[in-house]
Amino acid sequence: MLSPSSTQALARLRAYSPPPTNWYNCPVTRRAAVLILLFPDRYGELKVVLTMRASTLRSYAGQVALPGGKADSLSETPFDTARREAYEEIGLPTTNTKLPPGFKVEHLCELPANLAKTELGVRPCVAFLCPSSPPSSSASSGSGFSSAAPSSSPVEEKMIPRLDPKEVAAVFTAPFHNFLRKTWAAEAPGPLQKNGKPEKWYRGSWTDWHESRWRMHNFYIPKPSQSPSQMREKSPLPDSQAEGDAARYNLRTRKKVGKAEEPNPLDDLATFRVFGMTARILVDAARVAYGEEPEFEHNSHFGDEDMIGRLLKIGRLSEIRKKGEELTREVIREASKI
Numbered sequence: 001m002l003s004p005s006s007t008q009a010l011a012r013l014r015a016y017s018p019p020p021t022n023w024y025n026c027p028v029t030r031r032a033a034v035l036i037l038l039f040p041d042r043y044g045e046l047k048v049v050l051t052m053r054a055s056t057l058r059s060y061a062g063q064v065a066l067p068g069g070k071a072d073s074l075s076e077t078p079f080d081t082a083r084r085e086a087y088e089e090i091g092l093p094t095t096n097t098k099l100p101p102g103f104k105v106e107h108l109c110e111l112p113a114n115l116a117k118t119e120l121g122v123r124p125c126v127a128f129l130c131p132s133s134p135p136s137s138s139a140s141s142g143s144g145f146s147s148a149a150p151s152s153s154p155v156e157e158k159m160i161p162r163l164d165p166k167e168v169a170a171v172f173t174a175p176f177h178n179f180l181r182k183t184w185a186a187e188a189p190g191p192l193q194k195n196g197k198p199e200k201w202y203r204g205s206w207t208d209w210h211e212s213r214w215r216m217h218n219f220y221i222p223k224p225s226q227s228p229s230q231m232r233e234k235s236p237l238p239d240s241q242a243e244g245d246a247a248r249y250n251l252r253t254r255k256k257v258g259k260a261e262e263p264n265p266l267d268d269l270a271t272f273r274v275f276g277m278t279a280r281i282l283v284d285a286a287r288v289a290y291g292e293e294p295e296f297e298h299n300s301h302f303g304d305e306d307m308i309g310r311l312l313k314i315g316r317l318s319e320i321r322k323k324g325e326e327l328t329r330e331v332i333r334e335a336s337k338i
Contacts, residue, residue, distance in 0.1 A: 003044035005177070009289035010038075010046075013108040013126050016288050022308040023078060023113045023123045027319035032120040034068030034278075035082035036285050037092070037105075038176060039129040043187065045175060046289075048282065050221075051089060052170040052272060064221075064274045066281065067092070070120070078110055078123035089168050092129075105129050111285060112303025114277055119317055119327050121308050124281045126289075170266055172224045174274070179219065179286040182295040191220040194270045204296050211329070211336045215298045217279035220271040310335040 002010070023031060037049040053065050067086040076084075083105075086092040096104045111124040175186045184190035184201040191199040203218040274282065283294055284302050311317050314335050316327075 001044050002040055006044055006046045012291055013289050016109040018110055018112050021113055022305050023121045025312055026121045026317055028071050028074050029319050030120055030317045031071035033078040033081040033123045033125055034066035035086045036124055036126045037129055047173045048176045049173055051168045064272050065278050079107055079125045082125040090171050102131050112305045115304035115308055117327055174221050179282040180292055180294045191222045191271045199271055211332050219274040219279055223269055223271055310338045313338050
C-alpha cells in the first residue's frame with residue numbers, strides 16, 4: 001500500500017504538464033531520453049532505479065545514471081526511447097503484457113529536456129512500476145525480470161533485473177524523496193566512508209555553466225549489498241541451467257571460478273555517487289512530485305529547453321557532429337545573445 005505522501009506524489013506527476021519542448025526539433029542523433037522508474041518499497045514510500053554505467057563505455061564510463069540512451073529513429077517518442085533503452089540495459093520489458101503477472105508500468109509524465117555536455121537533448125520520462133493485482137503464478141514471464149507474489153516483499157525483491165554487462169555494471173535503488181533532503185532520511189543505514197565513518201548524503205557547490213551560476217549536486221548512496229536484486233548481470237548460461245551451474249561461475253565478474261579474475265572496480269567503492277545531470281534530473285523530478293523545494297541551494301528553473309532552442313538557432317546540435325566540436329563557453333555566450 002502506498003503512503004499518503006507517495007499517493008500525492010504520483011498524483012502530482014500524473015497532473016504535470018511540461019512546457020513546449022525543443023526535443024522534437026533536434027535531429028535524431030541529438031535526441032536522448034532517460035527513464036525515472038519509481039516503485040513502492042515495503043513501507044509504501046517511492047524509490048527510484050539507478051544504474052552504474054560500465055567502465056568500458058565511451059561516454060560517462062563508471063558513472064551513475066538513469067536507464068536511457070539515444071533515440072533510434074525520428075518516429076520514436078521520448079518514452080519509446082527510454083523504455084527501449086531500459087529493456088536493453090536492465091531487462092525491463094517494453095510493454096505490460098511482457099511483465100510478470102501482477103505488475104504494470106504506468107507512464108506518468110515527461111519533464112523538460114536537459115542539455116548534456118555531449119550536446120544531446122535529454123528528455124526525462126517518469127514511470128511507476130507497481131503490482132496491479134496478485135499474480136496467479138510466480139513463474140517467470142520469460143523476460144529479463146523474474147517475479148513472486150507482490151504481497152510478500154518489496155517490488156525490488158520480485159522484479160530482478162538482468163544487467164547487460166556491456167552497458168551496466170550495477171543496478172540499485174534510492175529513496176526518491178531523499179533527493180530533496182540535505183541529510184540521509186531512510187529506514188536503511190546511511191552512507192559510510194571507506195574507513196567506516198559516516199559520509200554526508202549531500203554535498204553541493206556552485207559553478208559556471210550556460211553563462212550563469214549552476215548548482216552542482218552530489219549525493220552519496222549507500223553501496224548496496226551484493227544481492228541478486230541490486231547487482232545481477234545476465235547469466236552466461238540459459239535460465240534453465242543458471243541456478244544449477246551457478247557454482248561454476250562468478251556472475252558479478254563474468255569470469256569462470258578457478259581462473260584469475262579481473263578486479264571488480266565496484267569493490268573499491270564505499271558509496272555510489274550521483275552527480276551531474278542525473279542528480280539535477282532527480283532533484284527536479286522530486287520537486288514536481290512532492291511539491292517541495294530542496295533543503296539545499298539549487299537552480300529554480302527546470303531543464304534547458306530555452307538553451308537548446310537557442311543553440312538550434314545558431315546552427316548547433318546538427319545531425320553530424322564535427323570533429324573537435326565542443327560546447328564551450330564561447331558557444332553558450334553566442335547562443336545567449338539570440
